Amino acid sequence: MLKIISLMEELKVFRGINAINVDEKGRLSIPTRYRQRLLDVAQGHLILTIDTEQRCLLLYSLPAWEVIEAKIEALPSFNKTTRRIQRLLLGHATEVEMDKQGRILLPPLLREYASLDGRVIMLGQGKKFELWNEETWQTQRDHWLGEELNDDSLPDELDSLAL
Amino acid sequence: MLKIISLMEELKVFRGINAINVDEKGRLSIPTRYRQRLLDVAQGHLILTIDTEQRCLLLYSLPAWEVIEAKIEALPSFNKTTRRIQRLLLGHATEVEMDKQGRILLPPLLREYASLDGRVIMLGQGKKFELWNEETWQTQRDHWLGEELNDDSLPDELDSLAL
């Protein structure tokens, strides 16, 4: 029964945008609405790694991460591109744990990578969250908003997407 | 029962990035979160060797190394490339042991190979760790981050990798 609840929890997605303060000690307080989910699904065990395309961090529940990790590990290790992905993703994947106040401590090297100081944006992205420096986020978002959509480059999957 | 636990331990992967100081004597302190695993799986017996592609070192638990070693030995010894790999990997493989404080002593020749002085980056990479000079790592990582992914060279396995 517990298992079923846990599976159902896993199917739910994380949504929403939140602005959070990171304190001097590098702690980030997870918004309460996500806490119970993260406790149910992963007993508060989370994985923080880098996004290789953007200077932001990705936050996964441990079980969600393990699925991805298995795929990453299975990639051929003699291929240059996949080797690079393994190094960057697995190499930066750091286990963090929610403390009793529902906060996580950002490891210095990762914190530095994404310049997580002062105000941080936490974006729900389905199975994961993204953590952005607020300014970087604003800039990037405005950039995306300004981009023209050109029909030629749209993947076919988009045809069936009615908003 | 102990065997089973030990096998389960072996299935778990090493992840994450750590910055560690190597002291004057060439000692490197293994982060505590990995220590118990390494003791359980290998009683602290580790193998250190060189990465033939990069100026970094590879750190294996002894059992994990033995698997690799067997494969390397099985390679055809008349082939030039495999002969080279045998020489480099097997030749540099050195057994090191965690001391009671959880540190390992880096053999001078290996230490020199990867310029492991002052701050060192220890990257979890599944069955093994990589040890990098911090500066070398930063440079190499930034290079990898800057590389464009070009779709042509991507193996099919990547298609199923949704982060």
Add this chain to the structure above:
DNA sequence: CCACTTTTGCCCAATATTCCCCACTTTTTT
């Protein structure tokens, strides 16, 4: 084979980091 130097491993002390707890501020709800 013995004295001497160097290396290695253990121990302890100093420093730095991490975590828990509590208090204060801000936001939301009733």
Add this chain to the structure above:
DNA sequence: AAAAAAGTGGGGAATATTGGGCAAAAGTGG
């Protein structure tokens, strides 16, 4: 407007990391 809940910040205890002293062990040259 008061009460409740969530977010924020900092003191202090516990833990981890780091560096150096010292003794045992190993290597070196006579």
